[in-house]
Amino acid sequence: MIERDDLDVLLSTEEINTRTKELAALITEEFKADNDLHVICVLKGSFLFFADLVREIELDLTVDFLGLSSYGDSTESSGVVRLTQDLSKPIKGRNVLIVEDIIDTGLTMKYLVENLSTRGPKCVKVCTLLHKPDNRTVEVQMDYIGFEIPNEFVIGYGLDYAEKFRNLPFIGVVRKRG
Ligand SMILES: O=P(O)(O)OC[C@H]1O[C@H](OP(=O)(O)OP(=O)(O)O)[C@H](O)[C@@H]1O
Numbered sequence: 001m002i003e004r005d006d007l008d009v010l011l012s013t014e015e016i017n018t019r020t021k022e023l024a025a026l027i028t029e030e031f032k033a034d035n036d037l038h039v040i041c042v043l044k045g046s047f048l049f050f051a052d053l054v055r056e057i058e059l060d061l062t063v064d065f066l067g068l069s070s071y072g073d074s075t076e077s078s079g080v081v082r083l084t085q086d087l088s089k090p091i092k093g094r095n096v097l098i099v100e101d102i103i104d105t106g107l108t109m110k111y112l113v114e115n116l117s118t119r120g121p122k123c124v125k126v127c128t129l130l131h132k133p134d135n136r137t138v139e140v141q142m143d144y145i146g147f148e149i150p151n152e153f154v155i156g157y158g159l160d161y162a163e164k165f166r167n168l169p170f171i172g173v174v175r176k177r178g
Protein backbone atom coordinates (compact mmCIF):
# COMPACT_ATOMS: atom_id res chain seq x y z
CA MET A 1 0.00 0.00 0.00
CA ILE A 2 1.32 3.44 -0.92
CA GLU A 3 0.95 6.33 1.54
CA ARG A 4 1.37 10.05 0.96
CA ASP A 5 4.59 10.06 3.02
CA ASP A 6 6.15 7.48 0.64
CA LEU A 7 6.16 9.99 -2.24
CA ASP A 8 8.87 12.22 -3.66
CA VAL A 9 7.90 15.21 -5.80
CA LEU A 10 8.77 14.62 -9.46
CA LEU A 11 7.03 17.73 -10.82
CA SER A 12 5.92 20.56 -8.54
CA THR A 13 2.67 22.52 -8.87
CA GLU A 14 4.69 25.50 -10.06
CA GLU A 15 6.52 23.51 -12.76
CA ILE A 16 3.21 22.07 -13.98
CA ASN A 17 1.55 25.52 -14.05
CA THR A 18 4.43 27.12 -15.97
CA ARG A 19 4.47 24.37 -18.60
CA THR A 20 0.66 24.39 -18.89
CA LYS A 21 0.75 28.11 -19.76
CA GLU A 22 3.43 27.45 -22.42
CA LEU A 23 1.37 24.66 -24.00
CA ALA A 24 -1.79 26.80 -23.95
CA ALA A 25 0.03 29.61 -25.78
CA LEU A 26 1.17 27.19 -28.51
CA ILE A 27 -2.36 25.76 -28.85
CA THR A 28 -3.90 29.24 -29.01
CA GLU A 29 -1.47 30.15 -31.78
CA GLU A 30 -2.23 27.00 -33.81
CA PHE A 31 -6.02 27.39 -33.76
CA LYS A 32 -6.57 31.16 -33.69
CA ALA A 33 -6.94 31.49 -37.48
CA ASP A 34 -9.87 29.01 -37.48
CA ASN A 35 -11.13 30.24 -34.11
CA ASP A 36 -12.67 26.78 -33.65
CA LEU A 37 -11.49 24.29 -31.07
CA HIS A 38 -13.26 21.36 -29.39
CA VAL A 39 -11.26 20.15 -26.40
CA ILE A 40 -11.78 16.62 -25.11
CA CYS A 41 -11.00 15.60 -21.54
CA VAL A 42 -10.06 11.92 -21.15
CA LEU A 43 -11.52 10.82 -17.82
CA LYS A 44 -10.64 10.25 -15.23
CA GLY A 45 -6.93 11.05 -15.17
CA SER A 46 -6.84 14.28 -17.16
CA PHE A 47 -9.50 16.22 -15.24
CA LEU A 48 -7.10 18.56 -13.42
CA PHE A 49 -4.70 19.16 -16.31
CA PHE A 50 -7.65 19.72 -18.63
CA ALA A 51 -9.26 22.26 -16.27
CA ASP A 52 -6.00 24.19 -15.89
CA LEU A 53 -5.12 24.04 -19.60
CA VAL A 54 -8.47 25.24 -21.03
CA ARG A 55 -8.42 28.25 -18.71
CA GLU A 56 -5.16 29.37 -20.35
CA ILE A 57 -6.25 28.87 -23.99
CA GLU A 58 -7.40 32.20 -25.42
CA LEU A 59 -10.06 30.95 -27.85
CA ASP A 60 -13.85 30.54 -27.77
CA LEU A 61 -13.51 26.79 -27.41
CA THR A 62 -16.02 24.08 -26.54
CA VAL A 63 -15.46 21.05 -24.30
CA ASP A 64 -16.58 17.44 -24.02
CA PHE A 65 -15.70 14.45 -21.86
CA LEU A 66 -14.98 10.80 -22.53
CA GLY A 67 -13.95 7.98 -20.21
CA LEU A 68 -11.36 5.28 -20.92
CA SER A 69 -9.93 2.67 -18.60
CA SER A 70 -7.24 0.01 -18.90
CA TYR A 71 -5.28 0.00 -15.61
CA GLY A 72 -7.97 -0.67 -13.00
CA ASP A 73 -6.22 -0.90 -9.62
CA SER A 74 -2.95 -2.14 -11.13
CA THR A 75 0.27 -0.25 -11.93
CA GLU A 76 0.45 -2.05 -15.28
CA SER A 77 -1.81 -1.76 -18.31
CA SER A 78 -4.23 -4.64 -18.80
CA GLY A 79 -3.64 -4.16 -22.53
CA VAL A 80 -7.38 -3.76 -23.10
CA VAL A 81 -8.77 -0.22 -23.41
CA ARG A 82 -12.43 0.05 -22.32
CA LEU A 83 -14.70 2.97 -23.23
CA THR A 84 -16.48 3.81 -19.96
CA GLN A 85 -18.24 6.97 -21.20
CA ASP A 86 -18.65 8.35 -24.72
CA LEU A 87 -18.72 11.98 -25.94
CA SER A 88 -22.05 13.79 -25.59
CA LYS A 89 -22.03 15.21 -29.15
CA PRO A 90 -20.71 14.41 -32.67
CA ILE A 91 -17.33 15.91 -33.66
CA LYS A 92 -17.88 16.00 -37.44
CA GLY A 93 -16.06 18.93 -39.04
CA ARG A 94 -14.50 20.13 -35.75
CA ASN A 95 -10.89 20.84 -34.82
CA VAL A 96 -10.49 18.33 -31.99
CA LEU A 97 -7.82 18.48 -29.29
CA ILE A 98 -7.50 15.42 -27.03
CA VAL A 99 -6.13 16.27 -23.58
CA GLU A 100 -4.50 13.42 -21.63
CA ASP A 101 -2.59 13.21 -18.37
CA ILE A 102 -0.11 10.57 -19.57
CA ILE A 103 0.99 8.51 -22.57
CA ASP A 104 2.64 5.44 -21.04
CA THR A 105 2.42 2.26 -23.19
CA GLY A 106 0.53 4.39 -25.74
CA LEU A 107 -2.34 1.90 -26.05
CA THR A 108 -5.01 4.29 -24.74
CA MET A 109 -4.09 7.14 -27.09
CA LYS A 110 -3.71 4.85 -30.10
CA TYR A 111 -7.23 3.51 -29.45
CA LEU A 112 -8.65 7.01 -28.98
CA VAL A 113 -7.09 8.68 -32.04
CA GLU A 114 -8.27 5.78 -34.21
CA ASN A 115 -11.77 5.89 -32.70
CA LEU A 116 -12.25 9.67 -33.05
CA SER A 117 -10.77 9.74 -36.56
CA THR A 118 -13.65 7.56 -37.80
CA ARG A 119 -16.17 10.28 -36.72
CA GLY A 120 -15.24 12.81 -39.45
CA PRO A 121 -13.45 15.59 -37.52
CA LYS A 122 -11.64 18.31 -39.47
CA CYS A 123 -8.49 17.40 -37.51
CA VAL A 124 -7.45 15.53 -34.38
CA LYS A 125 -4.52 16.80 -32.28
CA VAL A 126 -3.08 15.33 -29.08
CA CYS A 127 -1.86 17.14 -25.97
CA THR A 128 -0.42 15.11 -23.09
CA LEU A 129 1.04 16.43 -19.85
CA LEU A 130 3.37 13.44 -19.44
CA HIS A 131 5.10 11.00 -21.77
CA LYS A 132 7.04 7.91 -20.66
CA PRO A 133 9.12 7.14 -23.77
CA ASP A 134 10.86 4.09 -22.24
CA ASN A 135 7.59 2.18 -21.67
CA ARG A 136 5.81 2.99 -24.92
CA THR A 137 5.02 -0.12 -26.98
CA VAL A 138 3.10 1.42 -29.91
CA GLU A 139 3.52 4.43 -32.22
CA VAL A 140 1.27 7.28 -31.10
CA GLN A 141 0.49 10.75 -32.41
CA MET A 142 1.71 13.44 -29.96
CA ASP A 143 1.43 17.12 -30.91
CA TYR A 144 1.98 18.77 -27.52
CA ILE A 145 3.99 17.15 -24.69
CA GLY A 146 4.39 18.72 -21.24
CA PHE A 147 7.19 16.58 -19.81
CA GLU A 148 9.09 13.41 -20.70
CA ILE A 149 9.43 11.36 -17.52
CA PRO A 150 11.37 8.25 -16.40
CA ASN A 151 9.80 4.80 -16.51
CA GLU A 152 8.28 4.89 -13.02
CA PHE A 153 4.68 4.78 -11.84
CA VAL A 154 3.63 8.36 -11.07
CA ILE A 155 0.80 9.61 -8.89
CA GLY A 156 -1.09 12.85 -8.30
CA TYR A 157 -2.54 15.78 -10.28
CA GLY A 158 -5.24 13.48 -11.66
CA LEU A 159 -3.18 10.27 -11.80
CA ASP A 160 -4.25 7.53 -9.41
CA TYR A 161 -2.99 4.48 -7.64
CA ALA A 162 -6.08 2.26 -7.12
CA GLU A 163 -8.27 5.40 -7.52
CA LYS A 164 -6.47 7.32 -4.75
CA PHE A 165 -4.15 10.38 -4.80
CA ARG A 166 -5.80 12.06 -7.82
CA ASN A 167 -6.22 15.24 -5.73
CA LEU A 168 -2.52 15.79 -4.99
CA PRO A 169 -1.48 19.16 -6.49
CA PHE A 170 1.87 17.76 -7.73
CA ILE A 171 3.17 14.68 -9.61
CA GLY A 172 4.87 12.27 -7.22
CA VAL A 173 6.84 9.03 -7.45
CA VAL A 174 7.20 6.34 -4.82
CA ARG A 175 10.47 6.99 -2.96
CA LYS A 176 13.13 4.36 -3.52
CA ARG A 177 14.12 2.52 -0.35
CA GLY A 178 17.67 2.71 1.07
O1 LIG B 1 -0.51 4.83 -22.42
P1 LIG B 1 -1.27 3.87 -21.56
O2 LIG B 1 -0.39 2.76 -21.05
O3 LIG B 1 -2.49 3.34 -22.22
O4 LIG B 1 -1.70 4.63 -20.23
C1 LIG B 1 -2.29 5.90 -20.21
C2 LIG B 1 -3.69 5.88 -19.71
O5 LIG B 1 -3.78 5.18 -18.45
C3 LIG B 1 -4.42 5.97 -17.48
O6 LIG B 1 -5.80 5.74 -17.47
P2 LIG B 1 -6.49 4.57 -16.59
O7 LIG B 1 -6.76 3.38 -17.43
O8 LIG B 1 -5.68 4.38 -15.36
O9 LIG B 1 -7.88 5.25 -16.22
P3 LIG B 1 -8.09 6.54 -15.29
O10 LIG B 1 -7.72 7.74 -16.14
O11 LIG B 1 -9.54 6.50 -14.96
O12 LIG B 1 -7.20 6.40 -14.10
C4 LIG B 1 -4.12 7.39 -17.93
O13 LIG B 1 -5.04 8.31 -17.42
C5 LIG B 1 -4.19 7.29 -19.44
O14 LIG B 1 -5.51 7.44 -19.92
Ligand code: HPA
Pocket (backbone or CB within 6 Å): 071, 102, 104, 152, 153, 154, 155, 159, 160, 161
Ligand atom coordinates in the same frame (compact mmCIF):
# COMPACT_ATOMS: atom_id res chain seq x y z
O1 HPA C 1 2.44 6.09 -14.21
C1 HPA C 1 1.20 6.06 -14.13
N1 HPA C 1 0.54 6.46 -13.00
C2 HPA C 1 -0.81 6.46 -12.89
N2 HPA C 1 -1.61 6.07 -13.84
C3 HPA C 1 -1.04 5.66 -15.00
N3 HPA C 1 -1.62 5.23 -16.13
C4 HPA C 1 -0.65 4.97 -16.99
N4 HPA C 1 0.57 5.19 -16.45
C5 HPA C 1 0.34 5.65 -15.20
Ligand SMILES: [Mg+2]
Pocket (backbone or CB within 6 Å): 045, 071, 072, 159, 160
Ligand atom coordinates in the same frame (compact mmCIF):
# COMPACT_ATOMS: atom_id res chain seq x y z
MG1 LIG D 1 -5.72 5.18 -13.59
